[in-house]
Amino acid sequence: MLLKIYQEQVEQNHIQHDPAQLQVLQHLQNLQDNLLEHLQYEEKSQLQKLFSPAPNEIKSVYIHGDVGRGKSMLMDLFYEACPVEQKRRVHFHAFMLEVHEFVHQWRKQKSEGDMILSLAEKIRASTLLLCFDEFHVTDIADAMILGRLFTQLFASGLVVVITSNRHPNNLYLGGLQRDLFVPFINLLLEVCITVDLVAKEDYRLKHLHELKTRYYFPIDTQADAFIQNSYDELTAFAAKEPGKICVKGREITLAAVHGDVALSSFSELCEQPLGSADYLELANEFTTIIITDIPKLSVAKRNEAKRFSTLIDALYEHKVKLICTVEVAPQELYMQGDGSFEFERTVSRLIEMQSESYILGRHIVD
Numbered sequence: 428m429l430l431k432i433y434q435e436q437v438e439q440n441h442i443q444h445d446p447a448q449l450q451v452l453q454h455l456q457n458l459q460d461n462l463l464e465h466l467q468y469e470e471k472s473q474l475q476k477l478f479s480p481a482p483n484e485i486k487s488v489y490i491h492g493d494v495g496r497g498k499s500m501l502m503d504l505f506y507e508a509c510p511v512e513q514k515r516r517v518h519f520h521a522f523m524l525e526v527h528e529f530v531h532q533w534r535k536q537k538s539e540g541d542m543i544l545s546l547a548e549k550i551r552a553s554t555l556l557l558c559f560d561e562f563h564v565t566d567i568a569d570a571m572i573l574g575r576l577f578t579q580l581f582a583s584g585l586v587v588v589i590t591s592n593r594h595p596n597n598l599y600l601g602g603l604q605r606d607l608f609v610p611f612i613n614l615l616l617e618v619c620i621t622v623d624l625v626a627k628e629d630y631r632l633k634h635l636h637e638l639k640t641r642y643y644f645p646i647d648t649q650a651d652a653f654i655q656n657s658y659d660e661l662t663a664f665a666a667k668e669p670g671k672i673c674v675k676g677r678e679i680t681l682a683a684v685h686g687d688v689a690l691s692s693f694s695e696l697c698e699q700p701l702g703s704a705d706y707l708e709l710a711n712e713f714t715t716i717i718i719t720d721i722p723k724l725s726v727a728k729r730n731e732a733k734r735f736s737t738l739i740d741a742l743y744e745h746k747v748k749l750i751c752t753v754e755v756a757p758q759e760l761y762m763q764g765d766g767s768f769e770f771e772r773t774v775s776r777l778i779e780m781q782s783e784s785y786i787l788g789r790h791i792v793d
């Protein structure tokens with residue numbers, strides 16, 4: 428039972444009781460019950476079906492609300508608990524990358540038939556329940572694809588849980604040829620129960636404020652404890668499970684990922700041959716990144732320094748919150764060597780990223 432899991436977390440002081448969240452959870456519980464009812468019904472023989480009442484219609488759930496209110500947390504709680512095998516949780520951005528890749532391959536191979544229908548069939552073959560985090564539409568091509576794709580997917584029985592900062596009526600607002608997108612909005616409103624999560628506060632901000640610092644230096648015996656506490660605070664004590672992100676067919680492994688929080692070390696991020704595309708992907712997928720063990724960079728570490736600058740630029744431009752443990756103060760990170768002049772921008776950004784106004788900024792997703 429979802430309410431019970433929530434209650435346990437409250438009792439363990441991992442989260443605060445919030446009636447608005449409970450309301451959303453009730454909708455998710457109903458969805459779970461309906462899904463199971465359907466699956467059980469489907470397993471019956473034709474004869475048994477004849478004598479059983481048809482299960483209730485399944486309503487997908489669309490959760491919208493301001494940042495940090497717990498939409499993703501509730502979705503995760505539901506996702507973990509939901510005993511449906513064919514389930515998938517995906518970040519909207521990653522999903523669109525997959526869609527683009529499919530379209531690319533389709534065109535390259537000059538395949539015949541209806542591309543969107545084939546894509547829908549491919550998705551539906553492995554997924555009954557799709558949990559979609561951070562749904563948003565900014566691009567005309569995406570708007571058109573999404574409309575057609577989800578019309579097919581819903582028709583084939585796919586069920587979704589969506590989180591978004593916008594009510595369906597406000598999706599793709601002011602976008603080019605928006606009238607072509609409106610039928611999709613109406614479809615969303617039809618298949619989903621739309622809930623506005625008006626939680627008590629921006630919990631992400633609250634947790635960030637509760638950290639002693641966000642730029643921890645020097646690296647002393649307490650540094651590991653600082654990282655653990657920060658991770659606990661930001662993920663409601665989630666287990667540290669490694670995560671992956673995919674960039675152009677390459678996989679990047681991160682030490683721990685939970686929802687929109689990632690934990691990784693300097694060496695994982697800046698001592699590997701990663702580049703701008705990888706860092707942009709990170710910045711799009713995560714609202715908060717914890718980077719451990721950033722060393723003072725010597726002249727010989729110019730490549731690492733360059734990568735670190737590119738990483739910080741990507742995080743900064745997307746207003747990703749940064750928590751880190753570092754050997755030295757920002758000004759002492761990279762003082763001499765190739766590009767040390769340009770590195771001053773990185774220093775300045777690192778400092779600004781600690782400021783209250785930066786922390787208050789909204790995560791920007793491409």
Ligand SMILES: Nc1ncnc2c1ncn2[C@@H]1O[C@H](COP(=O)(O)OP(=O)(O)OP(=O)(O)O)[C@@H](O)[C@H]1O
Pocket residue numbers: 441442443444445448492493494495496497498499500501561590591592629630631634660661662663686687714790
């Ligand atoms: N009731 C709560 N008590 C304490 N912490 C909470 C509570 N609900 C959520 N949090 C924490 O607040 C942070 C933000 O929650 P979450 O990521 O779910 O927000 P969101 O609504 O998805 O935000 P966004 O719109 O930016 O994606 C997370 O670290 C989450 O664990």
Ligand SMILES: [Mg+2]
Pocket residue numbers: 498499500560561590687
């Ligand atoms: Mg979220």
